[in-house]
Amino acid sequence: MPKVAVLNMAGENVGEITLSDAVFGIEPNTSAMHAAVVNYLANQRQGTQSTLTRAEVSGGGRKPWRQKGTGHARQGSTRAPQWRHGGVALGPKPRDYSYTINRKLKRLALKSALSSKVADNEIKVLDKIELDEYKTKKIVDMLNAIDSGKKVLIVLPEVDEKVVVSARNIPGVKTTIVGSLNVYDILNCDTFVVLKDAVTAIEEVYA
Numbered sequence: 004m005p006k007v008a009v010l011n012m013a014g015e016n017v018g019e020i021t022l023s024d025a026v027f028g029i030e031p032n033t034s035a036m037h038a039a040v041v042n043y044l045a046n047q048r049q050g051t052q053s054t055l056t057r058a059e060v061s062g063g064g065r066k067p068w069r070q071k072g073t074g075h076a077r078q079g080s081t082r083a084p085q086w087r088h089g090g091v092a093l094g095p096k097p098r099d100y101s102y103t104i105n106r107k108l109k110r111l112a113l114k115s116a117l118s119s120k121v122a123d124n125e126i127k128v129l130d131k132i133e134l135d136e137y138k139t140k141k142i143v144d145m146l147n148a149i150d151s152g153k154k155v156l157i158v159l160p161e162v163d164e165k166v167v168v169s170a171r172n173i174p175g176v177k178t179t180i181v182g183s184l185n186v187y188d189i190l191n192c193d194t195f196v197v198l199k200d201a202v203t204a205i206e207e208v209y210a
Contacts, residue, residue, distance in 0.1 A: 004028060005121050009128050009199055012141075014148030020128055020199060022121060023206045031115040031122070038104060039112035039186040046101040054094030057082045063089075109186075114209055116189040126195045127151065128202060134165040142170045152193025158184065160200040181205055 005028050009018040022028065057063070063082030070077050084092035120126045127149050134141055146155060154175045159166060167178045177188060181204040189195060197205075 007121070007126060007128050009130050010149055011130055012132060012145045012148065014145075014150070017130055020202060022202065023210050025210045026114050026206050027117050027121045027126075029114050029118045031119040032111055033115075035108055035112040036115050036119075036186055036190065039109060039116075040190065042102065042104045043185055043187040048100040050098045050100050052095045053097050054091040056092075056094070057084060057090030060088065060090045110209060112186045113184065113189070116186045117195075117205070120189060120195040125152075125193065126197065128197055128199055130199050132157075132159075132163070132166050132198065134163075134169060137165055137168050139169050139172050142166070142176070143173060146173075146176070146196075149194075149196070151196060154191060154193045156188050156192035156195055158195070158197040158201045158205075160198055160204050181208065 004024050005022045006019055007022060008016050009020050011017050057080065060082050063080040063086075067078050067081050068075060078086075080086075082089045084090055129149070132145070155177070157166070157170060157176065157178045159178060159180050162180055170176050170178050177192070179188060181201050184205070
C-alpha cells in the first residue's frame with residue numbers, strides 16, 4: 004500500500020497516511036483514461052455553431068438570367084454556395100456532442116488517474132485548510148509552502164465557500180469536491196492537492 008506524508012498549511016510534515024491499493028495503487032490503464040478524457044471534452048462542447056444554407060439566406064428568389072443563350076453558366080439563384088452572399092454548403096448546424104461511457108470504464112479511468120498521480124509523486128495530502136476570512140494570499144502562501152506546480156487541483160470533502168472563493172482568482176488553481184472529480188482535471192494538473200478527509204471519502208466511494 005502506498006504511503007504519503009500528511010502536510011499542514013505551512014508545508015510541515017504532521018503525519019503519514021496509507022492509501023488504498025484498490026484506488027491509489029492500481030496499474031494505470033491509459034486506454035481507459037484516454038476514453039474518459041475524450042468523453043469529458045466532448046460533453047463540454049456547446050454545439051451551438053450554425054451556418055445559413057441557401058434556403059435560409061435572404062434573397063435569391065429570382066433566376067439571375069435566362070437559362071440559355073447568354074454565354075454564362077446556367078444559374079437558378081444568386082444565393083447558391085458559389086455566389087457572394089450565398090448560403091454555406093455542408094456547414095455546421097447545432098448538434099449535441101455528448102455521449103455516455105460505461106460506468107465500470109469511468110471508475111477504472113478515475114482510479115488509474117489517481118494511481119498515476121501517486122506513482123509520479125504529484126499528490127499532496129493536507130490535514131486541513133482553515134481560513135478565518137476570504138483571503139487569496141493565504142491560499143497562495145499554502146501552495147508555495149507545499150511546493151505545488153503551476154496547475155493545481157484542490158480536492159475538498161465538501162464545499163468550503165471560503166476556500167473556493169479564495170482560490171478561484173489564482174491562475175491555474177481549481178477547486179472541486181469528491182463527488183465532482185473527473186479524470187481530465189486530475190491528469191491536467193501538475194499537483195493533486197487533497198485533504199485527508201477527502202482521501203477517506205474517495206476510498207469509500209471507489210474502493
